[in-house]
Structures are given as structure tokens and as C-alpha cells.
Amino acid sequence: MKLGKIVPAGLLAMAVGTAPAAAEEVNWRQFEGTSLNILGFAVGYIDAWFRPMAKQFEEETGITVRLEVLQAGQMRKKQDIMLAGEDETLDVIMLQMDNRGGKLTLAGHLEPLEAYLADPSLTPADFNYPDDWLGGCLNTVKVIKGQPLNNMVWSAQAQLLHIRTDLFKKYGVKVPTTMEELEDAAKKLTIDEDGDGKPEIYGFLSRGHGRLTTASFASYLFNFGGSWFKDNPDGTRSSNINSEESVDAFVFYGRMIRDYAPTSALNNKPPQNAALYAAGKVAMLSALNFWHSLADDPKKSRIAGNTTTILVPAGRAGSFPNLPTTSLAISKHSEKKKAAWLYIAWMTQKRIMLNGQNAAVPMCRRSVWNDPSYSAPTPAWGKSAELAADFGIAIAKPQAIAIGQMRDAAGEVMNVAIRDGSRAAIQAEADKQAAFMDGLIAKTEKGVDFAGVLPAFAKKLTMKDQLIPIEAEGLN
Amino acid sequence: MSNQALPQSALPDARVNSGRASELFDWIDRNLPFVFNIPTVVFLVGLVAFPVGLVIVTSFSDWQLITNQEASAVGLDNYIMVWTDERWLGAIWHTFYYAGATVFGQLILGMATALLFNRSFAGKSFYRSIWMMPMIAMSTAISLVWILFFDNAYGVLNYSLEQFGIGPVEWTSSPEWAMPSLIMVGIWHHTPFMTLILLAGLQSLPTDPFEAARIDGASRWQVLMHITLPLMQGHIIVALILRSIFAVKEFDTILAITEGGPRYATETMNMNIYINAFEYGYMGEAAAKGVLFFGFILLIQVALVKLRKRQWSH
Numbered sequence: 001m002k003l004g005k006i007v008p009a010g011l012l013a014m015a016v017g018t019a020p021a022a023a024e025e026v027n028w029r030q031f032e033g034t035s036l037n038i039l040g041f042a043v044g045y046i047d048a049w050f051r052p053m054a055k056q057f058e059e060e061t062g063i064t065v066r067l068e069v070l071q072a073g074q075m076r077k078k079q080d081i082m083l084a085g086e087d088e089t090l091d092v093i094m095l096q097m098d099n100r101g102g103k104l105t106l107a108g109h110l111e112p113l114e115a116y117l118a119d120p121s122l123t124p125a126d127f128n129y130p131d132d133w134l135g136g137c138l139n140t141v142k143v144i145k146g147q148p149l150n151n152m153v154w155s156a157q158a159q160l161l162h163i164r165t166d167l168f169k170k171y172g173v174k175v176p177t178t179m180e181e182l183e184d185a186a187k188k189l190t191i192d193e194d195g196d197g198k199p200e201i202y203g204f205l206s207r208g209h210g211r212l213t214t215a216s217f218a219s220y221l222f223n224f225g226g227s228w229f230k231d232n233p234d235g236t237r238s239s240n241i242n243s244e245e246s247v248d249a250f251v252f253y254g255r256m257i258r259d260y261a262p263t264s265a266l267n268n269k270p271p272q273n274a275a276l277y278a279a280g281k282v283a284m285l286s287a288l289n290f291w292h293s294l295a296d297d298p299k300k301s302r303i304a305g306n307t308t309t310i311l312v313p314a315g316r317a318g319s320f321p322n323l324p325t326t327s328l329a330i331s332k333h334s335e336k337k338k339a340a341w342l343y344i345a346w347m348t349q350k351r352i353m354l355n356g357q358n359a360a361v362p363m364c365r366r367s368v369w370n371d372p373s374y375s376a377p378t379p380a381w382g383k384s385a386e387l388a389a390d391f392g393i394a395i396a397k398p399q400a401i402a403i404g405q406m407r408d409a410a411g412e413v414m415n416v417a418i419r420d421g422s423r424a425a426i427q428a429e430a431d432k433q434a435a436f437m438d439g440l441i442a443k444t445e446k447g448v449d450f451a452g453v454l455p456a457f458a459k460k461l462t463m464k465d466q467l468i469p470i471e472a473e474g475l476n
Numbered sequence: 477m478s479n480q481a482l483p484q485s486a487l488p489d490a491r492v493n494s495g496r497a498s499e500l501f502d503w504i505d506r507n508l509p510f511v512f513n514i515p516t517v518v519f520l521v522g523l524v525a526f527p528v529g530l531v532i533v534t535s536f537s538d539w540q541l542i543t544n545q546e547a548s549a550v551g552l553d554n555y556i557m558v559w560t561d562e563r564w565l566g567a568i569w570h571t572f573y574y575a576g577a578t579v580f581g582q583l584i585l586g587m588a589t590a591l592l593f594n595r596s597f598a599g600k601s602f603y604r605s606i607w608m609m610p611m612i613a614m615s616t617a618i619s620l621v622w623i624l625f626f627d628n629a630y631g632v633l634n635y636s637l638e639q640f641g642i643g644p645v646e647w648t649s650s651p652e653w654a655m656p657s658l659i660m661v662g663i664w665h666h667t668p669f670m671t672l673i674l675l676a677g678l679q680s681l682p683t684d685p686f687e688a689a690r691i692d693g694a695s696r697w698q699v700l701m702h703i704t705l706p707l708m709q710g711h712i713i714v715a716l717i718l719r720s721i722f723a724v725k726e727f728d729t730i731l732a733i734t735e736g737g738p739r740y741a742t743e744t745m746n747m748n749i750y751i752n753a754f755e756y757g758y759m760g761e762a763a764a765k766g767v768l769f770f771g772f773i774l775l776i777q778v779a780l781v782k783l784r785k786r787q788w789s790h
Contacts, residue, residue: 073755077755080754080757081754103542107542107543109542209649209737263629264627264629264630266646266649267623412739415738415739444543446545
């Protein structure tokens with residue numbers, strides 16, 4: 001055989017050899033007739049995207065979806081009990097890797113996904129993971145060193161600052177890009193119109209209720225240069241909530257709640273905070289970006305059309321958007337792992353994620369942000385959400401095995417920061433809780449190496465980036 | 477005739493089966509008391525003894541719910557460790573503070589309303605029905621309503637106080653006020669039950685001593701202190717036993733309203749066990765605390781039952 005024939009033949013053979021994987025189409029009905037049990041937590045996007053898509057999935061695949069949605073805390077408890085009991089009926093779980101991903105990974109309850117991802121009969125050829133995923137989302141996927149890929153991240157929900165554009169314009173207040181400007185804006189927008197000593201509009205609102213504060217406080221903590229933990233020279237890690245920078249952040253956040261927020265903040269959970277904002281009682285709300293759909297709904301909100309989101313203002317250490325993403329994972333004990341993966345692969349296809357994106361559920365796929373059919377609810381919402389999804393890090397909670405106790409410990413410091421406010425008292429409580437956290441690390445994390453989510457891990461946002469959403473909205 | 481209709485080969489089998497059935501019925505007849513107890517025994521072993529046994533076994537281990545560490549036996553470590561756990565010691569105090577205050581409040585208000593409803597007045601049935609309504613309301617539902625009442629900035633309680641120039645009070649968000657707020661809910665929710673028991677007691681009292689006292693010129697206060705309350709002792713103790721059991725075990729309203737906070741100020745023993753088991757995953761430690769909690773309740777009940785027996789002997 002001549003070389004001139006051998007080369008084309010070889011090329012043809014190579015093409016034929018690789019063609020089936022590229023050309024093979026996923027038979028979405030290969031598990032028709034089976035059923036999947038999915039456990040999820042109640043958030044805004046469940047009704048906006050998750051439930052409608054589950055119905056569409058049933059129609060397209062013939063697989064029945066039994067979606068059980070519980071309040072997040074209850075869901076976690078049910079999930080723990082089912083996983084610890086190696087329940088074979090639980091197939092797909094919704095989880096936030098920055099919350100308990102490390103714990104579930106170490107306990108071996110999450111199925112590694114690489115094999116499913118590489119299987120052309122189960123994953124569409126154009127699935128394009130991880131290339132089509134935004135950088136911030138990918139930062140949140142692995143929390144333990146050496147962790148296999150065991151979750152498919154999809155929701156790029158981020159902690160952002162919701163602002164009342166009408167109030168900023170009416171009172172001529174500068175939209176904040178720094179913490180100093182944030183406090184100044186909160187002061188100016190705490191408005192007592194009738195002079196009875198009780199503001200009709202409060203300047204600022206964020207979580208002030210115990211352990212829940214960690215999620216909204218995280219950006220402030222990292223922007224001030226603080227962190228939950230620090231790496232020690234001997235390779236161990238210890239609590240860093242009592243460092244000077246961390247205490248500065250506690251002092252600032254505590255003052256913002258105490259001086260510029262309604263006292264309801266001390267009781268409220270995120271839905272109540274979002275409701276107060278939608279009722280027009282607050283000028284700025286530090287909360288997850290999916291709450292925008294409530295605030296901008298004319299049927300449920302008094303401020304529809306006058307709200308948008310921007311990045312949490314930068315601190316002296318920079319700007320670190322807090323990105324508590326949501327993932328889908330397969331229970332290691334499921335008897336229907338392939339069908340479970342088919343569900344995850346179907347849900348995280350571009351066309352399905354685009355549906356979510358168009359329903360104001362921020363998604364992790366880069367291509368849906370650039371799709372011509374997509375338009376953001378407001379320009380600033382779109383820009384701030386995309387920047388957070390690209391630059392964000394999973395800092396919402398102190399990632400640890402004993403995460404519940406760690407969050408309670410940080411919540412204790414926040415209680416003092418909000419209620420007392422003196423630096424000495426906050427420092428004393430932070431020292432006490434840091435020692436407690438160190439004890440927990442020593443007790444529960446033998447041989448565990450959390451990859452950590454430190455500022456060095458993230459791409460750095462500049463002040464120019466910080467201004468992008470504000471300028472997109474035509475503010476300032 | 478019927479035997480002739482059967483196939484020949486089936487006859488011996490039928491006789492054998494009939495013989496076995498008859499033996500079985502004979503055996504049941506002979507062991508009737510034992511047989512009748514089987515369902516109860518199965519129920520008690522399956523639903524009470526087995527879980528309780530499992531809790532006791534777990535209490536001697538360091539089992540964690542979600543972990544990469546294998547559970548191992550730790551002997552009495554969990555039982556010793558709890559006495560150095562500040563949150564647990566605080567939880568013991570909170571439990572008795574909550575139970576004592578709510579039951580005391582319910583007793584005073586329950587007795588007052590029972591005395592009121594024991595009298596005749598227009599619309600008594602209607603008012604009594606209204607008064608009893610909290611008793612039949614679901615704990616979670618009433619907790620959600622009270623959360624709205626307690627709201628620091630927009631709640632009806634602070635709004636009402638504001639009209640008198642008082643407040644605002646941080647009902648459930650301050651460590652000082654959180655427990656009194658829960659006690660208020662507890663009293664509101666369960667006083668009707670106390671009223672019901674005490675009213676039944678009042679209506680069962682003999683009328684002679686009251687008539688005699690009236691003839692002798694005793695005042696209403698004297699009748700209450702020297703006749704009504706002494707005669708009601710038995711009913712009061714029964715009501716105290718029942719309500720104190722439920723008050724010590726109170727869980728749902730505390731979980732719904734404060735979740736044990738702020739700063740663990742409303743964390744009762746029940747809440748502490750729940751948080752340790754299902755929030756933190758320390759099942760061994762939580763099991764040990766559960767066993768101790770059971771012991772506490774048992775002690776209270778034994779003390780109250782002894783009190784009741786002493787009262788009967790009088």
C-alpha cells in the first residue's frame with residue numbers, strides 16, 4: 001500500500017474510531033418506566049425552574065420524578081438520615097458543596113461522576129463540562145483536596161446588594177462601591193419622613209439571626225481581609241475569626257444592622273427580609289440574587305421596577321463575591337445511578353439551563369449568559385450576577401466537618417457584634433469562639449485537608465469591575 | 477354425601493388438614509391469655525423496647541451521623557462529658573425554668589377561669605368555647621402567628637406597647653426576653669387544658685360544705701382558701717402531673733419560634749438533644765442526654781405521684 005493511500009486511510013480510521021463517541025446521541029428514553037427520588041430544599045427557583053423542568057423531563061424521558069422539597073434545614077436532616085442509613089431509594093440530592101459537601105464527600109455518600117460524564121450514551125456530546133461553566137461556579141465544586149468530581153454545580157446564586165434605584169435617585173445618594181460609601185448611603189437612606197423618631201424606610205437590611213448570619217456576612221468578612229480559617233506553617237489550619245481584620249468586619253456588620261436596619265433583622269430569616277424589602281421598608285438588602293424575582297414582581301412587591309442588584313461594596317482587601325452555589329449529586333447508595341445521572345445531565349444541558357436563566361435563576365453555564373434569547377431582569381442584575389458567578393468563591397460558611405457548630409460559633413460573635421457593638425466585647429467573644437473552633441478542628445478533622453476557599457483561590461475583582469453593574473444601570 | 481362428592485385422593489389430606497387446624501385451635505384455647513397478649517408484646521417490643529434499647533446502646537458509643545470515622549464504644553464517657561458541657565447545664569436550667577413558669581402560670585389562670593366558668597352567667601357556653609380554642613390549635617400554626625406578634629419593628633405587641641409609650645421590647649431576639657416570651661405562648665396555649673381539668677373537678681365537688689360555710693357566714697375568700705382548694709387538691713395534682721410532663725417535653729413551639737436561641741437562651745434539654753443529634757450529628761452524645769432526660773422526667777413523675785398518694789392517704 002502506498003503512503004498516499006495509507007495516510008488518508010489512517011485518518012479515516014481515526015475518524016471512524018472517534019466518531020461514535022462524538023456522534024452517538026443520548027437515548028433519553030433508555031430508562032423509560034423507571035422512577036427517581038429527588039430530595040431538594042425550598043428556595044425561589046424550585047417553582048420558577050425546578051418543578052416545571054421535572055415535568056418536562058418526565059415527558060421527554062418517560063422517567064417518573066418524585067421530587068420532595070423541604071425547608072433547607074429539614075431537608076439536610078432527612079438527607080443525613082437517609083444517607084447514613086444507606087437508603088437505596090434516594091437517588092438524586094440537591095446540596096450546597098460549601099455547606100456540607102466536604103462532610104458528605106468524606107463520609108463517602110456521593111457517587112463520583114467522571115465515568116458518567118465520559119459515557120457518550122449518558123452524556124450529550126455537546127455537554128461541554130467544565131469548559132462552558134463559569135469560573136466562580138467551578139471554584140465551589142471541590143472542597144476537599146483530592147476530592148473526585150461528585151457533584152454537578154448548576155445554580156450561580158450569589159450574595160449581592162439589592163438596591164432601591166428610585167430612592168438613590170430621589171435623594172441623590174451615591175451608589176456604594178466601598179464599605180465607607182455603603183455606610184454613608186445607609187445613613188442617608190434611613191428616612192424618618194413624619195419625624196416621629198421611627199424611620200419609615202431603613203437604610204440597610206441583612207441577616208441578623210444567629211448562625212444564619214454567616215452566609216450574608218461572608219463577603220463583608222473577606223472584603224475586610226478577614227476569613228473563617230487560616231493555614232498554619234505546620235500544615236494545619238485554625239480559626240481566624242478573631243484576627244484584627246475579621247473583628248473589624250464583625251464591628252462594621254454589627255453596626256450596620258444595629259444602626260440602619262429594622263430591629264426585625266434580629267429575628268428574620270431570608271424570606272422575611274426579602275418581604276420587608278419588597279414592602280418598601282428598606283433601601284438596601286444584602287441577600288441572594290434570586291430574591292430579585294420577588295422584589296420585582298408587581299403582584300407581590302411595592303417596589304417593582306425600582307430595584308436592582310450590585311456587587312457587595314469592596315473593602316480594604318478587595319471584593320470577594322460570596323457564591324453559595326447549588327449542585328446536584330447522586331447518592332452512593334442509589335440503585336438507579338445511571339438514570340440519576342441521566343436526570344442530572346438532562347437538567348444541566350444548555351437548553352434546559354437557558355429556561356432557568358430566562359426565569360431569573362442565575363445559572364453556571366457561561367453560554368446561557370451569552371445566548372441571544374436571554375435578557376437580564378435589569379442590566380445591573382445581569383452584570384452583577386455574572387461577575388459573581390465568574391469571580392465568586394464559596395465562602396458562605398466556615399467549611400468544616402463540624403460545620404453546624406462552626407456556624408453557631410460565628411453566630412455567637414455576630415450576636416455580640418449586633419447587640420453590644422463594643423470592639424473589646426466582640427474581640428473577647430471572637431477569641432472564645434476561635435478557641436472553640438480550634439478544638440473542633442482538632443477533634444473532627446484528623447487527616448482531612450480542606451482545599452479551602454481563600455482569597456488567593458479567586459480571580460481578583462477590580463474597582464472597575466465593581467462599577468460595571470452600576471454603570472450598566474445608568475446610576476451614579 | 478359431601479364426602480362422596482370429593483375426589484378419593486383428596487380425602488386423607490382434608491382429614492389431615494382438619495386435624496392440624498383442630499390441634500391449633502386446641503393449643504390456642506389452652507394458651508388463650510398468652511395468645512391475646514402477643515399483639516401487645518409485639519407492639520411494645522417493636523415500637524418501645526427496641527428503640528429505647530437502641531438509644532441506650534448508642535449512648536455508650538461515639539457514633540456520628542455523617543462522618544468518615546467509625547463508631548466505637550466509649551463506655552461511660554458520654555455520661556461523664558455532659559456534666560462539663562455548659563450548654564447542656566444551661567439547657568437543664570432552661571427546661572425547669574420554662575416548665576415551672578408555664579405550669580405555675582397555667583395553674584393560676586386555669587383555676588381562676590375554672591372558678592369563673594363554674595358560675596352562672598349569660599353566654600357562658602359561648603365564652604367557654606372561645607376560651608378553649610387555643611387548646612385545639614396546632615402548635616406550629618400558633619407559633620407562626622406568635623412570630624408575627626413578636627416582630628420587633630412591625631409586631632402587634634410592640635405596636636400596642638408603643639401606644640402607652642412603652643418599648644419597643646425585643647421579644648424573641650434578646651436573650652433576656654426570649655424565654656419569658658416563650659413562657660407567655662406556653663401559658664396562652666395550654667391554660668385551657670388546665671381550666672378543663674379543674675372545672676371538671678369543681679363540678680364534682682360535694683355541695684354540703686359550701687352550704688354549711690355560707691350558713692356560718694364565711695366570706696368568698698375563706699370558702700376558696702379553706703374549702704374549695706383543699707377539696708380540689710387531688711384534681712390540682714393530676715393537672716400538675718399532666719401539664720408538667722408536657723411542659724418539660726415542650727419542643728415544637730420552641731423550635732418554631734426561637735430554635736433555642738438567641739445565644740442558647742431558650743435551649744431546653746429537648747432542643748439540646750435535637751441539635752446535637754440532627755444538626756451536629758453527635759448521635760452517641762445525644763443518646764446519652766436522651767437517657768438522662770428520660771430519667772429526669774421519671775423522677776418528676778415519681779415525686780408528683782408520691783405527692784398524690786400522700787394526699788389520698790389524708
